[in-house]
Amino acid sequence: MHQRADVVVTGLGVQCALGNTVDAFTRGLREGAVGITYEPPGDETLPASCGVSGRIAATPARALEALAEAGAVDERLRDRLRHPLRRAPRGKAFSLLAAAEAVSSAGLGPRGAGGPASWDPGGFGLVVAGGGPTHRLIHEMGGRYRESPALVRPGYATELWDSDLVGAAGELFGTHGESLTTGGASAAGNVGLVTAFRLLRDGYADACLVLAPMAELTFVELTALRHVGALGGKSATAESLAGRPASFSRPFDAAHDGFVPGEGAAALLLETAAGAAARGAVPLAGVRGGAVVLHGERGTAPSVDAEVRVMRRALDQAGLAPGAIDYVNAHATSTPLGDEAEAAALTELLGEHATRPWVNATKALTGHCLGSASAIEAVACVQQLRHGFAHPNPHLREPVQGALKLNLVPPGAVTAELRYAINNGFGFGGINSCVVLERATAPGDGRDDGDDHGDRASS
Template sequence: MNRVAVTGTGIVSAIGADVAAFTAALRAGRTGIVATPDGLGAPVTDWSFPEAVAGAPAPLRRRAQRSAGRSPRPVRVAVAAAVQAWTAARLTDSPIPGDRVGVVVAGHNLTARYVHDLRPGWEENPAYLPARFALHALDTDHVGTLSEVFDATGEGCTVGGASASGNVGVVHATRLVASGTVDCCLLVGALCELTPLHRRAFAVLGALAEPTSDPGRACRPFDRDRSGFVPGEAAAALVLESTASATRRGVPHRAVVAGHALALDGDRSAAPNLDGEVRVIRAALAAAGLAPTDVDYVNAHATASRRGDEVEAAALVAALGAGVDRAFVNSTKALTGHCLGAAGVVEAVATVAQLCGGFVHPTPNLDDPVEPRLRFVGPVARPADLRYALSNGFGFGGINSAVVLARTPDEG
């Protein structure tokens, strides 16, 4: 099996529209959560697709504008994040044959808002329906557009696992590269725009954070006063490549995917399962050949849900054992909001930034931790010499995931 490296990252989020801005926001502990017309959210605002791709090499910029310029907003945001990752991986300067490049898009129900917003016009006048609606209304529009922009003709698909979708994408893309099916895989966690119907459904379920006059204090992962998650918007991208391919191209490895695991609870509900979470964390560490005491950092799933955070904290205590007081723990969702299907890829980008940057970002609003035995990062960033990081993702329907990322020697 091939060793799999991260050779490029990209992101468009509420706290930064590129990796440099995103990393600076992580260091500063700056939240993107604000009051929105729908309630609370962390939206991508003041963003322009032409400006986002303007700095790309001319041939790539032209393909992006031609293929995605008139696409729905989530597709445009996905392409912009992917252009960043592709460029960072130097794939324009040192290309890989298209049939050796795969595309995986993490997330599902990606076009729900697009369909919702078109319906009133269609009901008034059916002729209003856009000619490409049948394509844009499918999640696979992301895959087709990305493959066209990057001339990728290897294997491609969408993968979904509710809030674990991003990690499911990391696992699937890693398997494609590790098996030799492709030399590199472009993985994109796609931006999800919730409809009012979905927002209401989450509220009825008791999953959404309660309204507050101070939006910046609304998302409280691992705090005893947490009340639920705040929806966030983001698209994030990774180029996952075999280390042999990256070495041939002379491209440094930012990190490697050292291990991963997926497991089901055998339960269709939204309830988290302690045994399932412990099992998947242990399996990911075993796949990486690590002991619990080797883990330096945990990017927790931690949505600020009442039950979910409590169960994850207990799972970390059980799975890390003697290492529970040495691994830093934080939650990127406190800054970005919960980016749903994209969350795992957003958090992979955040994890790589911290591994390579030698820091751990703060978790704001963590005043009274649910589990004092965990080494939570406080209100400010801290310097940290990180080698191995664990990133968790848990989804409705009993979908558990964990990914282990490792800093590579050429990153210090």
């Protein structure tokens, strides 16, 4: 029997409304910066709420410059990215940029260059967590076809597959090992992380890039989400929104009324701890476990029982009791039903420890980036573990009843020594996921020093 490997994170990349580098993202988290803005939807039949979202302000080309200026992208990768960025749809472009930052921060370059002499591209896997072609591309090709079949671009023949990004990333980054796409609706990022964790733990790969692509919604998808009642800002008008960031993404606050969509992609490079050590890569965090469970309902409703079950299962795998958790990055989308269910699930899971971990919701800052949300939030977990803080819940005024026992971060950031984090992701279709992350231990920092967290900032 193959010995099960420890898994660490050695690279991070993110593109979202908070910025185009992990550093900018981290600053935004610390400040509780809200990246959600209003732009008139451009069609007066649409309500003003359809113009509210967590947009990425920069173009992909400008984002690449920002990465280069920050020294956050390998120079050879930067050169190779310019061309695909010019031609790729926006969502694909930002996804590749997030991946490029993760690969670069792990000390690797194009086609895995920069690894040790023993680096085996066949052991470098890839999980594209969610995605497929962007809806925008599908609608665009449909529009072209209706005008004239001659206008359908031949390149769409390769772009229409859910694995198109697997191919594009494989070409750029040299992931020649097991490569696949995983779904999971709004839990897709976590489902991808769990999949990569298992590939590494069980010896199917030495390193694995998890790439959670950006969803590119059009007003068609937004309208469906609005019709199902999921979108926030229901009472907003263009006048009430003019000139200020919107505050509709307010997870766990009594005034929440639905989610605000956001643009974003994230990537995490996972490796076996032994592989990372062998090539001298610095672990940014440990991945201790992860789980995915269903509650057997196709619709949009959450399940408290399944949420408790998935967190327990992930913690069991990590060998941790609920009382060991220092920090929870909640799925919390700002929908009343979802927030209440998660608050109840956390309260039940934590029991007498309910007041112990800090709880926040990154979606208040970024909007809900759907498939990539839990991967963006995994990056947020790693950065908060590394830098010892919990980001604000900026719009939290009056917590919902079910969350009263929880230690929600106030509208200002808190300094906190965090060791264990759980990252929740729940998706339509009854999909529940949870990933357990641990702060990377510096050499000589005892890993099994008991459960004394006396140095943790008190609430």
